[in-house]
Amino acid sequence: MNKNDNVLLLVGSPKGSSSTSNSLGDYLISCLEQLGLTATKEYIYKLIKKEEGQKKLLAKVEEAGMIILAFPLYVDCLPAGVIKALEFIADHRKSKRDREKQGFAIIINCGFPETQHNNTAIAICKVFSREVGFEWMGALSLGMGGAVGGGSLEERRGMVRNVIKGLDLAAQALAEGKDITDEATEFFGKKFIPISLYTKMGNMGWNKQAKKYGARKKIKDQPYL
Numbered sequence: 658m659n660k661n662d663n664v665l666l667l668v669g670s671p672k673g674s675s676s677t678s679n680s681l682g683d684y685l686i687s688c689l690e691q692l693g694l695t696a697t698k699e700y701i702y703k704l705i706k707k708e709e710g711q712k713k714l715l716a717k718v719e720e721a722g723m724i725i726l727a728f729p730l731y732v733d734c735l736p737a738g739v740i741k742a743l744e745f746i747a748d749h750r751k752s753k754r755d756r757e758k759q760g761f762a763i764i765i766n767c768g769f770p771e772t773q774h775n776n777t778a779i780a781i782c783k784v785f786s787r788e789v790g791f792e793w794m795g796a797l798s799l800g801m802g803g804a805v806g807g808g809s810l811e812e813r814r815g816m817v818r819n820v821i822k823g824l825d826l827a828a829q830a831l832a833e834g835k836d837i838t839d840e841a842t843e844f845f846g847k848k849f850i851p852i853s854l855y856t857k858m859g860n861m862g863w864n865k866q867a868k869k870y871g872a873r874k875k876i877k878d879q880p881y882l
């Protein structure tokens with residue numbers, strides 16, 4: 658098998674298989690597999706806890722011709738476990754002289770409706786990619802991530818049809834060794850439900866959780882004021 662055809666999906670959500678990151682990443686690698694590439698998936702939070710897992714992470718990265726990192730936005734940045742994983746990779750690659758060409762692309766999703774909240778995290782990943790000698794192949798950036806949730810994208814087909822179109826176009830480009838196109842990014846990042854509806858659904862979700870934990874009357878507390 659040609660190393661260039663070997664894709665590694667790294668899921669960087671602590672929610673693992675029930676995360677939006679996982680749904681989006683799964684769809685993309687299934688498209689890449691249909692286009693003739695081979696893909697494997699690893700959950701970052703499972704790997705980074707122990708030395709054995711950290712070694713596995715580094716070995717998997719070494720074997721891959723293309724790495725796709727799918728993760729949620731946390732506090733305008735990357736989740737701590739993802740930062741840790743990127744630090745491991747950076748340290749490991751410092752010691753390597755002959756670094757082979759490896760592609761690096763990301764799928765990022767955030768809870769706010771607008772995609773621009775992801776811009777700082779995308780810039781961080783771009784710098785990481787350059788510093789470790791990866792070849793930056795682009796970012797797919799999504800808002801309203803909470804409305805996607807876990808499970809397969811195909812199940813939500815109508816609502817996420819533009820997200821799917823964006824992933825299809827991105828897979829086509831990546832499989833040909835090209836960067837993710839602007840067209841793919843645009844489709845992927847299109848708002849797929851009205852903001853008012855998304856906010857309403859979000860509020861219902863918070864209220865449901867507050868009720869579950871007996872915190873209904875505390876939901877408007879501001880303890881740090």
Ligand SMILES: Cc1cc2nc3c(=O)[nH]c(=O)nc-3n(C[C@H](O)[C@H](O)[C@H](O)COP(=O)(O)O)c2cc1C
Pocket residue numbers: 670671672675676677678679728729730731732733734766767768769770774801802803806
């Ligand atoms: C600790 C934490 C911090 C977050 N910070 C942000 C943020 O700064 N901006 C934002 O839009 N969403 C933020 N979110 C929301 C997540 O990005 C959002 O729920 C996302 O869809 C989760 O994706 P996942 O299912 O792949 O983990 C945060 C969520 C958590 C748990």
